[in-house]
Structure formats: C-alpha cells, structure tokens
Amino acid sequence: MTNAELNELKQRYVANGAASPAVEFAARAENAELWDEDGKRFIDFAGGIGVLNIGHRHPKVVEAVKAQLDRVMHTCQTVMPYEGYVRVAQKLSEVTPVRGHAKVMLANSGAEALENAVKVARAATGRSGVICFTGGYHGRTFMTMAMNGKVAPYRNDFGPMPGQVYRAPYPVESIGVSEEEALRHLKMVLKSDANPRDTAAIVIEPVLGEGGFHAAPKRFLEAIREICDEHGILMIVDEVQSGFGRTGKLFAIEHSGVEPDIMTMAKSMADGMPISAVVGTDKVMDASGGNSLGGTYTGSPVSCAAVLAVLEVFEEERILEKSQALGEKLRARFDKWQQDYASVANARNLGAMAAFDLVSDKKSAQPNTEMAAKLCKTARERGMILLSCGLYGNTIRFLMPVTISDEVLEEGLDLIEKMLSEFGA
Known part of the structure; x- marks a missing residue:
C-alpha cells in the first residue's frame, strides 16, 4: 500500500x-x-x-529469531518454562552491576519493568512510598505515569495518579539546578513529604532520556546510595533507554561505580523484539510470593532468543x-x-x-x-x-x-x- x-x-x-x-x-x-x-x-x-x-535487522538477531520460530513460539513460561528464559536470566545476572548475587524477572516493556520493580521494592521493604525526579520518564501505565517528571503529553487526560509518589529535582546545571541544590531538595523531600520509614525506593535514570540526556553526576548517585543505605530504602536505577551500550558501557550506572539494589532494562536488549527485565539482589527479588510476578507473554521464547543473540553481538563486534x-x-x-x-x-x-x-x-x-x-x-x-x-x-x-x-x-x-x-x- x-x-x-x-x-x-x-x-x-x-x-x-x-x-x-x-x-x-x-x-x-x-x-x-x-x-x-x-x-x-x-x-x-x-x-x-x-x-x-x-541496528535494524542485525543478521545474527534475525537468524536467532527465525530459528526459535521453528521450535517454540509461546507456552507462557509460568505454565511450561523453556531454556531461553533461564539462559537470559543467567546472562543478565552475570553482567548487571547490582549488589550481590542477582536474580531476574522478565517482562514485555520498560513500563512493565518499572511497575514490577516498584512491586518488588514494596514487597522487600514492607513500605509503599516512591521518590522520583523531575524530567524522569518511566512509562505510560498508571504507576509509571505518576512517576514521570513531565506532565504533557503523558498524564494530561487521565485523571488522578496513584499516591505516595514524591519528586525531587534532577541536577541539571544548564537549567539552574546544581548537584548541591538537588541533593538538598532530596533531603528536604525526605523531611517534609516522604517519611523514610515509609519509603520503599528511590528511582532514578542515570542519564535522563525523555528529560534531555543529562547525566547524573557521580557524586550525586553516590549520595543517593548513601541515603538509601542510611534509611533502608532500595535504590532502583532505570536503564531502559541508557542501557545496552548506549553510553559506552553496557549500563550507564557503571560510569559511577554505584551498585543499585534493582535495575530495569528494555529497548536495545533485544534489538527490536519486545522484552524487558528487572534485575535485583536475590533477597530483594525473592521477597514476593510464588506466582506474584509475570504475565502471559513475559520473556517470550522468541524475544529471549533475540536477547541472547544481542549479547553475543556485543562481544563479537x-x-x-x-x-x-x-x-x-x-x-x-x-x-x-x-x-x-x-x-x-x-x-x-x-x-x-x-x-x-x-x-x-x-x-x-x-x-x-x-x-x-x-x-x-x-x-x-x-x-x-x-x-x-x-x-x-x-x-x-x-x-x-x-x-x-x-x-x-x-x-x-x-x-x-x-x-x-x-x-x-
């Protein structure tokens, strides 16, 4: 046509x-x-x-997807698991810089990954509050809309957002927010709005995506890690846009040396096939009950084949x-x-x-x-x-x-x- x-x-x-x-x-x-x-x-x-x-249609990824189509397209991994899901989980646990031994759950999109990261954090801490940052973008589901630090066009027309989501300024010198000012405001949020005893997680993009491609200073990320440790809050790093080689490292957080408790990823992890992941410290990831995480298409066999091919391409090329x-x-x-x-x-x-x-x-x-x-x-x-x-x-x-x-x-x-x-x- x-x-x-x-x-x-x-x-x-x-x-x-x-x-x-x-x-x-x-x-x-x-x-x-x-x-x-x-x-x-x-x-x-x-x-x-x-x-x-x-790139579009990388030959190795196309070959892997076609080969998987000749074997299994779908079973729902909670009904009948398959090798690809487990191998992707193993590979991601080996390369993702979270604290300690990592475990993995797979989902379909970046927004689903963030939704599940918050679910995991709430289960692991017994708390419900979430702190995010201005300019941040995390998705278009209701929880992630509430977490977004930009109103239009993502939440203009959709009524009240979920509660207990708080916001602090992201350090961007060019718009007048210094690292010191951002850190001071974050600490003020913890004093005035988000009681640390009720706060499950602080969620941050190490490089703002939709918010303008501003990288968080190393010291700011270190300070967030320290605040989380002081109050028993989990640090969630959103690498949906900045991950899988965009910044010259597999994940942008690696530039800082900071190890979060949970990381989310999607987009380039499968070179166009729909898949995302939540990777976190094993005790955190195991906090929720059996069959509490997942979905009909999460970690589909075809998308898992693409992820494994992508990881091979990263090494070979x-x-x-x-x-x-x-x-x-x-x-x-x-x-x-x-x-x-x-x-x-x-x-x-x-x-x-x-x-x-x-x-x-x-x-x-x-x-x-x-x-x-x-x-x-x-x-x-x-x-x-x-x-x-x-x-x-x-x-x-x-x-x-x-x-x-x-x-x-x-x-x-x-x-x-x-x-x-x-x-x-």
Whole structure:
C-alpha cells in the first residue's frame, strides 16, 4: 500500500492518542536506514527511540529469531518454562552491576519493568512510598505515569495518579539546578513529604532520556546510595533507554561505580523484539510470593532468543568500543556547531548518548522550542528521522544505531549542519 492509503486507514481506525503524527510508513529497514511504502529513504537517527543500538535487522538477531520460530513460539513460561528464559536470566545476572548475587524477572516493556520493580521494592521493604525526579520518564501505565517528571503529553487526560509518589529535582546545571541544590531538595523531600520509614525506593535514570540526556553526576548517585543505605530504602536505577551500550558501557550506572539494589532494562536488549527485565539482589527479588510476578507473554521464547543473540553481538563486534567512538565523533561535530551557531548550546554526551540544546541566544539561554520542532520536521521531509526531547522540547537527541556506517553518519550530520545554516541558527 502507499503512504497515502495507509494514512487514510490510520485516520479512520487508529485511536487519536495512539496514532503517529508521521505520514510515512516503514516498509523495510537495514542497520541505520529505512525506506517507506513509497520507496523514500530515511537516515535513522532515532533507532526506534533507543531500541536499535546494533541496528535494524542485525543478521545474527534475525537468524536467532527465525530459528526459535521453528521450535517454540509461546507456552507462557509460568505454565511450561523453556531454556531461553533461564539462559537470559543467567546472562543478565552475570553482567548487571547490582549488589550481590542477582536474580531476574522478565517482562514485555520498560513500563512493565518499572511497575514490577516498584512491586518488588514494596514487597522487600514492607513500605509503599516512591521518590522520583523531575524530567524522569518511566512509562505510560498508571504507576509509571505518576512517576514521570513531565506532565504533557503523558498524564494530561487521565485523571488522578496513584499516591505516595514524591519528586525531587534532577541536577541539571544548564537549567539552574546544581548537584548541591538537588541533593538538598532530596533531603528536604525526605523531611517534609516522604517519611523514610515509609519509603520503599528511590528511582532514578542515570542519564535522563525523555528529560534531555543529562547525566547524573557521580557524586550525586553516590549520595543517593548513601541515603538509601542510611534509611533502608532500595535504590532502583532505570536503564531502559541508557542501557545496552548506549553510553559506552553496557549500563550507564557503571560510569559511577554505584551498585543499585534493582535495575530495569528494555529497548536495545533485544534489538527490536519486545522484552524487558528487572534485575535485583536475590533477597530483594525473592521477597514476593510464588506466582506474584509475570504475565502471559513475559520473556517470550522468541524475544529471549533475540536477547541472547544481542549479547553475543556485543562481544563479537566490540559494540561498547564502537559506542565510545561514535560519541567522540558526535561530540566533535557538536563542539564545532557550538562555535559556528549562536543557537546551539550545552552539547553533551556519555558515549553515544548525545544531545545539544537549541536556544534563542547563548546569553539568555532561552529554550528555542520552535527551532527544535522545525529542525525535526524539516529533517523528516529531507529523509532523516530526528527526535527532540527535554523539559522544554528544545533538546535534539541522537539515538542512531551504534553500528551506523561512517558514510551514513556523515551524511546525516551534514544534513543537520545545512539546516542549521538555513535557519540562521
């Protein structure tokens, strides 16, 4: 079908809240390139919002999925378990830097992982309060909507949120929140709103995803660990977007050396197949009763096969080294743009998790949301998928596959540079 025909069907049958604003429909993809139903090519700098760190349709993952389809597609692992679930649990327990021996539960999405992480924390502590951070994004289920540190568009229309979710500021120097100020406010939350005796967990992204690609300072993460230890609170680290090689390490928290009690992960762990995981210290993960965690499709055989293939690709193709190298290339180009364009500011990266802000001018640092929207819109028209994010929508984030070729990468960066020049940035 053509894009136009599919758009007509979309308008007629897809719920407004779930319908993509894009008018192009993906027909095929390869590594960092997509082609729509009309045959137009796109450079993919979004990677399915951080799902495709090893690229669209990596051959090893495709082969593993096809092989699994010839054996078992589904049984529900609580009814009839299978090797893949256990092997994925073993592998994740070996590579995830939580305290002590780790155990694992698998789910379907990042939001499900966060929901279950909170369930586990409540079971392990006998407490119910949860502290999160401004700018954080954890999902679209009711508990995770309450945890999100950004209102629009995620919880505008859905009524009261679950209670006992409290919020502290995330340290972002460029918007005026220092590490010291953020820590002071967190301690104030524990004094004024969230009684430590009733608080089950503090949940944090080591690098904000939707909130603007800001990395938490090492000392801030260490301070959260200390606060959790002091009060018997569990530290939950959300690596759904920052995990699986995006930052140059398998998980972003590894840059700090801090070991959380629970970690959540999803997105690039299966290169496009739907799966997520909650990994935590064994005593914590075993706190809830039998059959209290899971679901019909959690840890499906096909998705588990994809995870195991992804982990092999990371070793065989030195993906973490490629992520670091990609981050260096992006940062070098960003630094040039900061010198050449008055509107480009606050370039930043941790490995290949990279971004810059668009501002009206560097002196006022007023967010230029309109230019960010125009850049993404024009990029789409010219054959590139580019995403904005941040509290003010003025951050341009980069989530292209780590496996992107140098030629395609430079083609995409040159296109962005050309647009910045045209816009008078």
